[in-house]
Amino acid sequence: MDFELDHIAVAGETLADAVEHSEAVLGVPLLPGGQHSHFATHNQLLGLEDGLYFEAIAIDPSQPTPAFPRWFGLDEFRGAARLDKWIIRCSDIAAAQDAFPEAGAPVRLSRGHLSWTMLVPRDGRLPFGGQFPAIIQWHTDTPPGQTLSSSGLRLRSLTVSGPDAHALAERLSPAFRDARVRFETADDRELVAEFTAPDGTSLVLR
Template sequence: MIDHLVLATPELAATVADLARQGLATSPGGAHDGLGTRNALADLGGGAYLEVVGPDPEQPDPGRPRPFGIDGLRGPRLVAWAVRVDDLDAAIAAARARGHDPGDARDMARVRGDGVRLAWRLTPLPSDVPAVAPFLIAWGDTEHPSRTAAPGARLESFAVRHPEPAAARERLAALGAADVTVERAPEPALHAVVRTPSGPVELA
């Protein structure tokens, strides 16, 4: 199942304000220490959420590129997505058996604004964005971020776009995401429509 969508931006506060003007409310997430980023979150219903991630002005320069191609962005962009699994090691092994290597698992953590520490495991974040193939994530005993993210929105549609849909579907099936819509397009892209009380918000 879709765990979350990643909307990367070069200016987190500005993007959060713009989404709010469109009716999509977010709540503060937390800082990713050492990566130079922080996020804001919106519940999308069904156990999924939107992560808006951008540079953290309160952190020093990380000395390496920020994830999701943030340093090269000129505006917000839907760049990645994650599939939630219960057993990450088993999911990695299954994907490799199907011909796709999602990479080795790594540990991550951040502290929420209320001081609660969240810890999770995931496969490597994409180096090229937008990433058609999802990364895999397992939350273990940690409270899922969707439970405390700003409510009110629902994911109306999500699609992967790729010039070779058959190849994209094969990769998604290997990662347990065969039910995700794949559309033909000249270039790889991600597209989502989020329904809010004020109407639909398009993320691309």
């Protein structure tokens, strides 16, 4: 089974922080998203070229704290808003769990007309210091990457840097290959996305 890049996400201690950081770099306003009642989070979105999309996400203080860890390690997120997660999609979440058991257990979720299943670790922490991609299967015929109006921004590259980045690349290589996603060994962990704007300008988001 092959996996494809679905979207990338900026996290913040608050959604306002995540949105402000994203808009300051991308130069376009993010669109309203919604609430994720299961994990008590909320988001805003932006359509990209090539069927991809962008998400700003944070804990939603207006919802009750769940009795279990939130996804994306958001319970422990601290500091400035930053590009923090990337998400790949599959067509068979059970097979994906068999291939990558460390990605977590399937959790069925919905928001409005959207329906999906995501693999979420029991403690909410993705492997490789949070740099392992979250894995999603959409049950909606037209997921956000297909329905959101494109901002005109095209993802040129996503660089995953960390002390074990090449080990992560090797772990994913049997099922995931995307020339836009690069892995670089570095002392510190960081995700860096480079976009091309409609006028050809290069935008770098960290």
